[in-house]
Amino acid sequence: MLKSPLYLLLISACMVALISATVLFWFLWDSSWPYWQAFGISQLWAPEWYPYESLYGLLPAIIGTAWAIFIAMIIAVPCGLAAAIVSSEILPRFWQGWLRLMVELLAGIPSVVYGLIALWLLLPWLQNSFDLLTGHSLLAAGMILSLMILPTIMLMSYDALRLIPIEQREAGMSLGMDWNQCLLRILLPQAWPSIRSGILLALGRALGETMAVMLVVGSMDRLPQPIYNILEPAQTLTSRIGREMGEAAFGSMHFSALIACGLVLAVMAICLSLLAQHHKPAVTQ
Amino acid sequence: MSQLLHDEQQQGNTQQTSCSAPSSISLKELSLELSGTKILKNVSFDLSSAGINCLVGPSGAGKSSLLRCLTLLYDNWQGKITMDGIAIQSWPKGADALRRHIGLIAQKPSIFPTSIYQNVIFGLSRQERKQDQQKWVEACLRKAALWDEVCNRLFDPASTLSIGQQQRLCIARVIALNPNVLLLDEPTSSLDPRSKQLIEASLYDLAKNIPVLCVTHDLEQAQRLQGQMIFMCDGKLIETAPTNDFFQSPKRLETREFLRWSVCNCDE
Numbered sequence A: 001m002l003k004s005p006l007y008l009l010l011i012s013a014c015m016v017a018l019i020s021a022t023v024l025f026w027f028l029w030d031s032s033w034p035y036w037q038a039f040g041i042s043q044l045w046a047p048e049w050y051p052y053e054s055l056y057g058l059l060p061a062i063i064g065t066a067w068a069i070f071i072a073m074i075i076a077v078p079c080g081l082a083a084a085i086v087s088s089e090i091l092p093r094f095w096q097g098w099l100r101l102m103v104e105l106l107a108g109i110p111s112v113v114y115g116l117i118a119l120w121l122l123l124p125w126l127q128n129s130f131d132l133l134t135g136h137s138l139l140a141a142g143m144i145l146s147l148m149i150l151p152t153i154m155l156m157s158y159d160a161l162r163l164i165p166i167e168q169r170e171a172g173m174s175l176g177m178d179w180n181q182c183l184l185r186i187l188l189p190q191a192w193p194s195i196r197s198g199i200l201l202a203l204g205r206a207l208g209e210t211m212a213v214m215l216v217v218g219s220m221d222r223l224p225q226p227i228y229n230i231l232e233p234a235q236t237l238t239s240r241i242g243r244e245m246g247e248a249a250f251g252s253m254h255f256s257a258l259i260a261c262g263l264v265l266a267v268m269a270i271c272l273s274l275l276a277q278h279h280k281p282a283v284t285q
Numbered sequence B: 001m002s003q004l005l006h007d008e009q010q011q012g013n014t015q016q017t018s019c020s021a022p023s024s025i026s027l028k029e030l031s032l033e034l035s036g037t038k039i040l041k042n043v044s045f046d047l048s049s050a051g052i053n054c055l056v057g058p059s060g061a062g063k064s065s066l067l068r069c070l071t072l073l074y075d076n077w078q079g080k081i082t083m084d085g086i087a088i089q090s091w092p093k094g095a096d097a098l099r100r101h102i103g104l105i106a107q108k109p110s111i112f113p114t115s116i117y118q119n120v121i122f123g124l125s126r127q128e129r130k131q132d133q134q135k136w137v138e139a140c141l142r143k144a145a146l147w148d149e150v151c152n153r154l155f156d157p158a159s160t161l162s163i164g165q166q167q168r169l170c171i172a173r174v175i176a177l178n179p180n181v182l183l184l185d186e187p188t189s190s191l192d193p194r195s196k197q198l199i200e201a202s203l204y205d206l207a208k209n210i211p212v213l214c215v216t217h218d219l220e221q222a223q224r225l226q227g228q229m230i231f232m233c234d235g236k237l238i239e240t241a242p243t244n245d246f247f248q249s250p251k252r253l254e255t256r257e258f259l260r261w262s263v264c265n266c267d268e
Helices: A005-039 A040-043 A058-091 A093-108 A111-130 A138-162 A166-174 A181-208 A211-216 A237-244 A252-278 B002-010 B064-070 B096-102 B114-121 B133-143 B163-175 B194-205 B219-225 B243-248 B252-265
Strands: B025-034 B039-047 B053-055 B078-081 B100-103 B181-183 B211-216 B228-233 B236-242
Touching: A005 A040, A005 A252, A040 A058, A040 A252, A058 A093, A058 A138, A058 A237, A058 A252, A058 B252, A093 A138, A111 A138, A111 A211, A138 A181, A138 A211, A166 A181, A181 A252, A211 A237, A211 B002, A237 A252, A252 B211, B025 B064, B039 B064, B039 B078, B053 B064, B053 B219, B053 B236, B064 B181, B064 B211, B096 B100, B114 B163, B114 B252, B133 B163, B133 B194, B163 B194, B181 B194, B181 B243, B194 B211, B194 B219, B219 B243, B228 B252, B236 B252
Parallel strands: B039 B236, B053 B211, B053 B228, B100 B181, B181 B211
Antiparallel strands: B025 B039, B025 B078, B228 B236
């Protein structure tokens, strides 16, 4: 087996993944080191980011990222789960196929297109509805993110529900359970591990999304006033990196601070990934 | 349920459960068509208030479909099915309530991915889950001939049980609802002889109180159960007779052919 070409190929592929991850983290750590050395970990909760005066507080972007993700999740999780339940348990098979196809198409649309659609539809709507200056806001970022992660949640939840044998549903019905009880006591608990993975995967995507968010979030490097004001323009870690990297001189403190934003993002993404992997597998019969 | 347990305690015997008041079921001119194919054709028979009834017939005779009609899992049938004189289509509080009175055991055991204990009480509503629940679980498991094998591991996952034990767990789960009628769809078709024997003993015991309708392909099992035989073929009811009469002097040509064919197959 050791000399098999396939074995060597698999080992090489595995090594590529390991080396890539190591290089990535080494780059993030090494390039952001001058920033951490100069300002320390306290910059994580420093509220001001103004590179021209050497202020590199990360808190506004961290708060902005958290708000955008939170808004995206509270919209996308119930909607995605509801869509999965409707298509898996209610719609006839023909329509299930169509709905799935549409959602898969939605998943394949590039993020910049979502951003453009948001510029065209979402921002004017928010501007008019809430009497805002431009419509650029955390709410807009959260809403567009929710649309982008909806397919992941919906498709994974749909697959999880379809994988539950029909006999389980019939066993529940035979015990006199109505549709609601079957759903809440049999289907959702059994599908939950996969639904949870879908939610965490979607969370990961929301965390890393740059282009669409950059177009709608407003890129305002300050904390929302008050902190729960989601109608204000704000900044996220990804949109900051995307917007400012072109302006930062390689090796400068500004560059290091932007890489530090990337490191914070990577650590958050790794935590989510570990959470996604750390779940009990569905009990199978 | 708690009243029942209370009575049992008074009798100093928690090993015995008694099911709800026995019911009689009557089918009249039951017909079913699925995707343009006639599955059941004017089937009529009565199930008496207690005892075992074995529904036999070749594959595709409509036996399982008939059970699904009786529990309203199919609801597009024609004819009339009554339980204690009430048409099941217009059962008070609907099909879900009806299914709590008519227990259905499927061919393949379908346990829920939780503990053995939780599986037994799965169908009980919150109001039914009273303080004597543990004794009730024990009584149901005893009735299903499973208690001795699981009494030390009630809170283990049900998936750790063998298929035969899982089937008996499904029976216990249905018994826990106090059904008035018990329907079984080839409950022992894929089980070992020991599990078959235990389930048959359990059925025999249950049938003292309620009508039990058991679909089976196993004619030896039907003979062992010694109940009323109901023979179906091609969606039609061909013959009903007591076990001995059915095997020794079948009246209809189709029955004789079926028995001859089954005996030949067994010999092979």
